[in-house]
Amino acid sequence: MNTPTTPLLKASGLCKFYGNRAACRDISFELEPGEVLAIVGESGSGKSTLLNLLSGRLAPDSGRVDYALAPGQMRDLATMSEAERRLLARTDWGFVHQDAREGLRMNVSAGGNIGERLMGIGNRHFGNIRETAQVWLSRVEIDPARVDERPTAFSGGMRQRLQIARNLVTNPRLVFMDEPTGGLDVSVQARLLDMIRALVAEMGLAVVLVTHDLAVARLLSQRILVMKQGEVIESGLTDRVLDDPQAPYTQLLVSSVLAA
Amino acid sequence: MSAYNFAYLDEQTKRMIRRAILKAIAVPGYQVPFASREMPMPYGWGTGGVQVTASILGPDDVLKVIDQGADDTTNAVSIRAFFAKTAGVKTTTATTEATVIQTRHRFPETNLGAHQVLVYQVPIPEPLRFLEPRETETRTLHALAEYGLMHVKLYEDIARHGHIATTYAYPVSVNGRYVMDPSPIPKYDNPRLDDCEALQLFGAGREKRIYAIPPHTKVVSLDFEDHPFEPTKFEHPCALCGSTMSYLDEVVTDDAGGRMFVCSDTDYCETRQREGHIGHLNAAAPQTCPEAAE
Numbered sequence: 430m431n432t433p434t435t436p437l438l439k440a441s442g443l444c445k446f447y448g449n450r451a452a453c454r455d456i457s458f459e460l461e462p463g464e465v466l467a468i469v470g471e472s473g474s475g476k477s478t479l480l481n482l483l484s485g486r487l488a489p490d491s492g493r494v495d496y497a498l499a500p501g502q503m504r505d506l507a508t509m510s511e512a513e514r515r516l517l518a519r520t521d522w523g524f525v526h527q528d529a530r531e532g533l534r535m536n537v538s539a540g541g542n543i544g545e546r547l548m549g550i551g552n553r554h555f556g557n558i559r560e561t562a563q564v565w566l567s568r569v570e571i572d573p574a575r576v577d578e579r580p581t582a583f584s585g586g587m588r589q590r591l592q593i594a595r596n597l598v599t600n601p602r603l604v605f606m607d608e609p610t611g612g613l614d615v616s617v618q619a620r621l622l623d624m625i626r627a628l629v630a631e632m633g634l635a636v637v638l639v640t641h642d643l644a645v646a647r648l649l650s651q652r653i654l655v656m657k658q659g660e661v662i663e664s665g666l667t668d669r670v671l672d673d674p675q676a677p678y679t680q681l682l683v684s685s686v687l688a689a
Numbered sequence: 690m691s692a693y694n695f696a697y698l699d700e701q702t703k704r705m706i707r708r709a710i711l712k713a714i715a716v717p718g719y720q721v722p723f724a725s726r727e728m729p730m731p732y733g734w735g736t737g738g739v740q741v742t743a744s745i746l747g748p749d750d751v752l753k754v755i756d757q758g759a760d761d762t763t764n765a766v767s768i769r770a771f772f773a774k775t776a777g778v779k780t781t782t783a784t785t786e787a788t789v790i791q792t793r794h795r796f797p798e799t800n801l802g803a804h805q806v807l808v809y810q811v812p813i814p815e816p817l818r819f820l821e822p823r824e825t826e827t828r829t830l831h832a833l834a835e836y837g838l839m840h841v842k843l844y845e846d847i848a849r850h851g852h853i854a855t856t857y858a859y860p861v862s863v864n865g866r867y868v869m870d871p872s873p874i875p876k877y878d879n880p881r882l883d884d885c886e887a888l889q890l891f892g893a894g895r896e897k898r899i900y901a902i903p904p905h906t907k908v909v910s911l912d913f914e915d916h917p918f919e920p921t922k923f924e925h926p927c928a929l930c931g932s933t934m935s936y937l938d939e940v941v942t943d944d945a946g947g948r949m950f951v952c953s954d955t956d957y958c959e960t961r962q963r964e965g966h967i968g969h970l971n972a973a974a975p976q977t978c979p980e981a982a983e
Binding site: 511512515534537538540541544545546548549550553554555556558559576577 | 820829833835837838840841844845847848849912913914915916
């Protein structure tokens, strides 16, 4: 990976401690525009903490995260004002939670959920907002006729797809995903993964994907970080790491996947 | 009378409330926290409005109190009597004579002047409350002027009912900055808040917030380009005074579906009747004889 493009996101020496337990220790990497990076590791290895650090939802104890607001114009998240960070988070970024209920407004219709970001950036035309919501519903394979239904009437897989639509409606450049397929049954997972892969390719999205499922990482990501006890123990191209794991822990992880 | 300080509250409390009021006037639409006191009436009866009124009342003021436009309901009568007793101020039911008007859920039909102050009783001051339950988050949203959520509420209205179905407590943007709940006045009254000559103060006792609209402030009701704000329209004139320019209450008159629509502002309605405007159900109206009509 020695392409001369400028990175979209750059983490340098990120550390986060809970008491004297390190959740993340000295993590550095760069994310290129349009690249999908998977962060894998067992429960408690610091994946979610790292995701929160990267997305500015958590402040690191040391280290920094830089984001390219425009090509070549890197800004340290910590030096941004809260207003700038929040604007970034609801326009240029997306955040897909494992539990769709965290990422959706459950008492607001599907159209309202998708339209919230549009209204947040000043869209004031009901017809256009609703139309955009319907377009997005069909893009995530939900019947557009259900635009006025609340997510409480949707299945788990539909909620997850609605959450993705809600995040992508502003054409973000970077999406953080925290176990997007967790808690879904296998066939629903497969369809969701197909859909995410298509959208990522279509929109040129950069994705930081946290998962404990190596199959998900292999299917979606180009590059992978393997975490254990708050540290990155191995990183590289996904296929290389999964086919030829170097670190003993990665070898264990890869060999412990059940073959169907 | 001597058992009370003037207007019930002690002077230090009034100073504290006046400071909150001054800040509220300086930042139109911003909810200023204040140390709301226990008042000798239950929450929901206008403890916020009463504290604001007590703090701005002077011995020469003339006080009017209305409840849903009426001067003669329990809430209005009690609060008027309260200040007549504890402050000894002159009270009135005539909008034009009053210098301070405390109101629950209405803006008087008569235009207010620069010498008048309108004090609203507010149950829930936070317009974002039902969408965002966290107070810390709503404060951030106000601070950063992130009001997309308010339009989500209006969006839901249209998605569900085909039009903006919010008819009272209709959110407004004040001075192009803060989004404000105008208290549960009917949306019919919203246009009256804009560029009003009188000072408008809002007091929420239980929620401990004071906010204000200074005179001649721009107040805009939120809406969509393709679903613009529309004040309520009535199909009937007032049954007592015949007015077509006022907000009407529906009054059920019997158990056979009989009903009449009358002005909610009693002072306005009675003044018009005294001036000779007679509605079609007014007892003073000329009775049409069915035989003669044929």
